[in-house]
Amino acid sequence: MKAASFIALALATTALAAPAMAQETFKVGVSVGLTGYAAAVDRAWRDGLEVAADYVNSKGGVRGRKIQLVIEDNKSEPQEAVTVYRKMISSDKVNIFISGCVSAGNFAAAQFVVRAQIPMMLCSILPPQPDQVKWAYSFLAPPRFEVEKRFAYLKDKTPIRKVGVLHDPSPYANLQKDLAVKAAPDYGIELPVVEQYKQDDADFSTQISKMESAGAKAVLKIGLGGSTVTTAKNIKQLGLNTLLLGSVDDLAVFKPTGETLGNQFLFVAAPAQVYETLPEGALKQEIARFLPLWRAKHGDRDAVWAGKAWDALMVTVAAIDKAQSFDGEAIRAAVETLPPYQGTGGIYSFSPTVHQGITTNPFFMATYENGKVMVKN
Amino acid sequence: MSITTGNILEVRGLTARYGEVTALRSADLDLKEGELIAVLGPNGAGKSTLMRSIVGLTSASGDVRFRGELLPRNAAAVAARGIALVPEGRGIFGPMSVEENLQLGAYMINGRGEDYERRLSRVLTLFPRLKERLSQAAGSMSGGEQQMLAVGRALMADPKLLLLDEPSLGLAPKVTAEILETLAELNRSGLSVLLVEQKAPLALKIASRAYVVVNGRISTEIDTKEITSHDQLARYYFQ
Amino acid sequence: MTNSPATISSKLMAALRHAPAIAAAGMVAYAIADGGYIVTVVGFGLIYTIFVAGLNIFMGYAGQTSFGQNAFAAIGAYASAVLTATYGWPPLLAALAGIVATAICAFVIGYPTLRLKGHYLAMATLAIGLIIYEVAVQWQSVTNGYMGISGIPALGIGHYELLSDRAQLIFLAIMAVLSLAASWLLRHSRFGRALVALSGSEDAARALGINVRQYKLTAFIISAIYASISGTLFVHIVGFISPEMIGMNMVILAFTMLYVGGIGTTTGPLIGAIVIGLLPESIRSFKDYQDLVYGAALILILIYAPGGIASLDQVVKKLLRTKAPAKEVAP
Ligand SMILES: Nc1ncnc2c1ncn2[C@@H]1O[C@H](COP(=O)(O)OP(=O)(O)O)[C@@H](O)[C@H]1O
Ligand SMILES: [Mg+2]
Secondary structure: OHHHHHHHHHHHHHHHHOOOOOOOEEEEEEEEOOOOOOHHHHHHHHHHHHHHHHHHHHOOOEOOEEEEEEEEEOOOOHHHHHHHHHHHHHOOOOOEEEEOOOHHHHHHHHHHHHHOOOOEEEOOOOOOOHHHHOOEEEOOOOHHHHHHHHHHHHHHHOOOOEEEEEEOOOHHHHHHHHHHHHHHHHHOOEEEEEEEOOOOOOOOHHHHHHHHHOOOOEEEEEOOOOHHHHHHHHHHHOOOOOEEEEOOOOHHHHHHHHHHHHHHEEEEEOHHHHHHHOOOOHHHHHHHHHHHHHHHHHOOOOOHHHHHHHHHHHHHHHHHHHHOOOOHHHHHHHHHHOOOEEEOOEEEOOOOOOOEOEOOOOOEEEEEEOOEEEEOO | OOOOOOEEEEEEEEEEEEOOEEEEEEEEEEEEOOOEEEEEOOOOOOHHHHHHHHHOOOOOEEEEEEOOEEOOOOHHHHHHOOEEEEOOOOOOOOOOEHHHHHHHHOHHHOOOOHHHHHHHHHHHHHOHHHHOOOOOEHHHOOHHHHHHHHHHHHHOOOOOEEEEEOOOOOOOHHHHHHHHHHHHHHHHOOOEEEEEOOOHHHHHHHOOEEEEEEOOEEEEEEEHHHOOOHHHHHHHHHO | OOOOHHHHHHHHHHHHHHHHHHHHHHHHHHHHHHOOOHHHHHHHHHHHHHHHHHHHHHHHHOOOOOOOHHHHHHHHHHHHHHHHHHOOOOHHHHHHHHHHHHHHHHHHHHHHHOOOOHHHHHHHHHHHHHHHHHHHHHOHHHHOHHHOEEOOOOOEEOOEEOOOHHHHHHHHHHHHHHHHHHHHHHHOOHHHHHHHHHHHOHHHHHHOOOOHHHHHHHHHHHHHHHHHHHHHHHHHHHOEEOHHHHOHHHHHHHHHHHHHHOOOOOOHHHHHHHHHHHHHHHOHHHHHHHHHHHHHHHHHHHHHOOOOHHHHHHHHHHHHHHHHHHHHHOO
8 A cells, every 4th residue: 555655645745735825815727838839828828927916916916815826737738738727626726717828728628617617718719619618718819810910911012912821730820821711812812822831840942932933922921930930041042032921929039030031021910019119098008017017027028928818817807806706607707798908919808709809900010120120000 | 191101200402591591401301200319410500490490480491291291381380280399598488477388388279178287287297396386487497497397388289299409508417317318208108309409419318310410401310329439429520 | 473474474475466556446446535636637547547558468468569559549539539529429339430440450550560570660650650640630621630629528328428527437447447357367368378478489489389470460459449448538538639639648658657557567557557647746746846856756666666566566575585684694
C-alpha cells in the first residue's frame, strides 16, 4: 500500500499548500496553454487577466469580493484541458471561466462546464454544439472581419483585383481562408492561387512565384508568427512589388516584417496597436485605462491579447454588477442583456442569439514604417 | 515410405551462402536410424550452418531427406516432422520459468494433457536437477543446468531425430561428460542423434562415426574405432 | 516461534510482489469513493491502462517495437465519433465497426512491415502514426480537421446511458480489469508463451515449431484492437475528439507508462498508467517547476526500479540479499 499512501499524501499536501482564504473570493478559472503551440497568445492572455484582476481588486473587487485567478496550464493539449477544467470545477469550485485560445481544449471541456452550469468567456472561437454555445462567449472578432478589412482596402485604395492566399492549416486560418474565398467576389476580387503552408516551412518562394505568374499583385497572408516575416523576405529576394497583407498578429511580428518590406507590407491592426493615432472617444478612453497599467508591468510588449483578456474580465464584472449575483445562470443572463460594452478590442454586444460579442469591424489597416505604426484607412 | 536405405537423414549437395560468403559447399551426410554420429571441425568451419540448413533456419540449396521424404525449407514445418534442434548457445528463454521452457518444447501438443505429463516426467527423470527448479526463471540457472534444460526442452517434442550444436560450449568438463552420457543413454534407447562438437575426443567417445567439416566442406568421414590418438585426429583437421 | 524468519520474509515478499498493483487498484477505488476531479485523472489512467496493455502485448510479450499505436486509437476514436455523432449509430455498434476497421488496418499495415526488424519496424510504425494524424487533419469532410468532432454521446445501451462520473469510472475500471485479465490469460496460453519465446530468439522459437511471422502479426492486431477500444472509450467519456488528441504525445505517454509500470508484466500497464496519470496532479502545486519535478521523478523511478514498479519486489530482494551477509558475521 506504500505507493497508494504516498500518492494520497502527495495529493493531501497539494490541497494544504493552497492558501487558505479567510475572505470569500470570486474565483475565475483560467485554462491556458502556457506551454505548447498556444503559449505566445495564452501567456499574454494570462498576464492581461492578472493586470485586470489587480485593477478590479484595487477598486475593492466586485460586489465586495476580491477576484481570485485560478490559472492552470493545459499545455495546449485538449486532454490536459479537460483535466484542468475538471480540477477547477470540482476542486477549486470556480465561479466562471475566462480561458485562452486553445479551441480544441475549450471544446473538449465544454460539456463538463455546461453540466456544472458555469459560464465560459473565451479567447477562442465558440464550441460547435448549441447547448454548449449557450454557456460560452467569445471575445474574438469574427474571422471574416480580418478578411473583409483587407479586401475593402484593396478595393478602395488600390487597383489590385487579383490576390493570392497563403494560409496555415490551423482551424482559425482555414476558417478565414474559406471566408476569403466566399467574400472575394463581393469586392470584385479574384483569388487565382490559394496555397497552404506548414508553420515550420522555411521558404515560400515557390508559392509567391506561382501567385506572381498568375497575375496576383497581393498576398493575403493568413496565419500567425514568423512565417509572415519569411514571406516578406521571400518577396524582397524575388524583387517583386507584390503587396503583403498580414492578419492580426503581435507587434513583434509586424516590426521585422515592416522593416523588410516597408509600405509594401500592410497588416490588420487591432485598436490597441494603433492607440497613439486613435481619435478621442470611448475606444481611446478604454485603452487608456488599460495600457498604462500594462506598460508599467510589461513595457512595450504587445497589448492586443492582454487587452482582450482585460475586456473579458471587465464584461464579467459588469455582468455581475448588473445581475447583483455570483450565480452562473444569473451572470449568463446578465451578459446577454448588457448594453454594448466598449472594450480595448472593440464593442462587445452579446445577446441570447449572439455569443461572439464583436459585431462591428474594429480593425484598421496599418503599416510599420520608420519605427512607427501608421494607420492607412 | 522409402525406409529402404535405413537412413533417417540424408543430406545431398547442401550449399549455404551468407551474401558473398559460401559457408557450406555441397555437403553430403547420412545418418542411420538409431545412430549417434558427430560432426567435428574447427571454429568457423560451417558446422552450425550445416545444422541450421538441415532444419531450415538458414536458407540453402540441395536436398535434405527425412526418412526418405524431402524436408520443407521452413523451420516450423521441419519441427513438426519430429526433428528437434538444441541450438548453439542453448537458445533458452531466460525470463520464462523452467516449466514454461519445457512447455514450449512440447509446443506442438500445446504443453498440457496426458501426453505432456508423460514427456515431462521422462525429462525430469533424465535431469532431476530441473525438477527442483521448475518455477525458477531459466536465465537464473547455471550454464550446465541451462544446457540440461535446452536438451530437456528438445526432448519434450518427443523427437525422432535430435540435433545438438556444441552442447559443451562454456561448460565445465564434468558437466559436459554428464550431458554427453545422457545423450549416449538416449541413443541406446533408440533415439537418432546428430552431434556437433569442437571437442572431438569427447564426441568420439559416444559417436559411432564422425564427419569432419573444414572450410565449409565435409572433408572426411571417420570410423571412430580407427581413431586411437589425438595426433591422428589432428591429421584429419589439417590435411 | 512457529514461523522461521525465512518463511515470514518469503510471505512478505509474496505480498510485496502484488503491492504495487493493489495500490493502483486502491487509487481507483479511492477515486470512485471521492468523486472529485480525481475521477477524470483516474478515468484517463484507466483508458490508458487498456492502451498500454495492448502495447505491452506487442512490446513486452512479443518483444517488438511500435511507435504507431496512436494510429489505431485514432481509428477507434474517429470511427466511434463519426458513426455516433454524425450518423447516430448506437455506441456499441460504432465501437465494433471501429474494432473491425482497426483490425483490417493493422493487418494491411502489419503484413508488410513485420518482415522488417528492429529499427526499421519502429520507423515504419512511426510513419503510420504520423500518416493517420495527417489524415485526421486533412480529411475535413469526415473528421472536421482541427475543429474536431463534438457532441459525441455518452456510452450506453438502448436508453440506459452512463452519465454520472462515478458510473463512467466504474465502467472504465471494469473494462481495464477485463483487458488485464485477457492479457494475463493470453500471456499464460500457448500463444503467449510463443510470443515471449520469439521475443527471446526468433530462431529458437522457429526451431520449436512456432510460426514467428504469423504470431507477430497476430500480436500486432491484438494490440491494435486494445488501442482501438481505448480510443472509443476516450471519445465517449470526453464527448469530443480532435487530431491533437491522437498525436505523438499519446505514444510518448504510453511508453513512459509502460516502462515505469513494468514492461512485460501483466499489471505493469495499470500501475504505470495510474502513477503517470496521478504524478502531474500530485505535483501541480509546483507550478512552473512541475515539468522539472515530473522528469526528476521519472528518472528516479527508472534508476531505482529499472524493471518498472511492478517488479519492485525484485529490487527489495536484491537490497536484502546484499545486506544479508552482514548479519551472518554477527555472533
Ligand atoms: N549470419 C551470418 N552472416 C554472415 N556470415 C556468417 C553468419 N553465420 C556464420 N557466418 C560465417 O560462416 C562461416 C561458418 O560459420 P558457422 O557455421 O557458424 O561455423 P562453425 O559453427 O563451424 O563455427 C564462418 O566464416 C562465419 O563467419
Ligand atoms: Mg558453430
